[in-house]
Amino acid sequence: MFNTLRQDIQSVFERDPAARSWLEVVLLYPGLHAVWGHRISHWLWIHDFKLLGRWVSQIARGITGIEIHPGATIGHGFFIDHGMGVVIGETAEVGKNVTLYHGVTLGGTSLNKGKRHPTIEDNVVVGAGAKILGAITVGADSRIGANAVVNKPVPPDSVVVGVPGQIVKRKEHRYATTPDLNHGVMPDMIGASVISLMSRVDALEKILAMDHKHEPMQVRDSLWTIDDFAI
Numbered sequence: 001m002f003n004t005l006r007q008d009i010q011s012v013f014e015r016d017p018a019a020r021s022w023l024e025v026v027l028l029y030p031g032l033h034a035v036w037g038h039r040i041s042h043w044l045w046i047h048d049f050k051l052l053g054r055w056v057s058q059i060a061r062g063i064t065g066i067e068i069h070p071g072a073t074i075g076h077g078f079f080i081d082h083g084m085g086v087v088i089g090e091t092a093e094v095g096k097n098v099t100l101y102h103g104v105t106l107g108g109t110s111l112n113k114g115k116r117h118p119t120i121e122d123n124v125v126v127g128a129g130a131k132i133l134g135a136i137t138v139g140a141d142s143r144i145g146a147n148a149v150v151n152k153p154v155p156p157d158s159v160v161v162g163v164p165g166q167i168v169k170r171k172e173h174r175y176a177t178t179p180d181l182n183h184g185v186m187p188d189m190i191g192a193s194v195i196s197l198m199s200r201v202d203a204l205e206k207i208l209a210m211d212h213k214h215e216p217m218q219v220r221d222s223l224w225t226i227d228d229f230a231i
């Protein structure tokens with residue numbers, strides 16, 4: 001047990017550069033308090049003290065703003081940064097060294113009593129405000145962008161952005177030993193699609209102009225200027 005508690009504290013130092021001392025971390029990190037509250041409520045839940053387990057979980061929620069259902073399974077090294085507004089459902093399963101930011105929901109989309117919440121594998125990082133919905137699996141070492149809505153399974157080593165979440169598979173496996181916190185670096189899926197579409201239109205216009213021997217249309221090199229979106 002002490003080993004798990006030590007790993008919980010250690011995970012704060014590994015993933016929050018603002019953390020300065022053990023005392024500060026133990027006293028002032030709501031994410032850590034919520035995880036410790038959950039370790040107690042989960043013990044009560046699996047030993048069939050269900051009501052007491054929910055009661056402890058609600059007290060932790062009142063103090064931290066983080067709601068973790070006592071039935072959820074959480075691996076060691078779990079870190080919730082800032083915390084407020086996080087919701088983790090009853091049948092959610094979270095692997096080792098997972099990081100969540102504030103406003104994340106690991107929620108369900110059905111009223112089935114069985115497995116209805118996501119499984120998050122090891123080393124996944126979930127950006128602020130992201131929603132992962134349904135009994136889907138987010139593969140190990142993946143990064144979920146802030147405010148993404150993920151409702152389809154995510155293979156390991158992926159990056160997911162947007163609503164609904166667009167999955168980008170990384171070309172190379174990172175062989176990660178710690179979560180990839182680079183969650184500010186995200187692909188622009190819509191921008192990339194528009195660029196691809198515009199270059200195809202450009203090529204087609206040139207072919208048409210050659211076929212019909214008339215002047216090629218004036219095609220700009222750049223995609224757009226700020227005036228294109230003036231209102």
Ligand SMILES: CC(C)(COP(=O)(O)OP(=O)(O)OC[C@H]1O[C@@H](n2cnc3c(N)ncnc32)[C@H](O)[C@@H]1OP(=O)(O)O)[C@@H](O)C(=O)NCCC(=O)NCCS
Binds near residue numbers: 087109
């Ligand atoms: C929006 C919602 C009600 C749709 O449910 P549904 O009718 O069963 O629809 P489906 O899951 O079949 O999805 C239909 C399409 O909408 C998309 N979609 C589903 N939910 C979406 C969401 N929240 N945002 C954007 N797109 C969504 C799906 O990707 C799918 O697109 P596709 O046809 O291109 O694959 C549901 O997905 C949802 O978001 N529920 C909220 C759950 C929630 O907040 N839970 C928290 C509990 S703590």
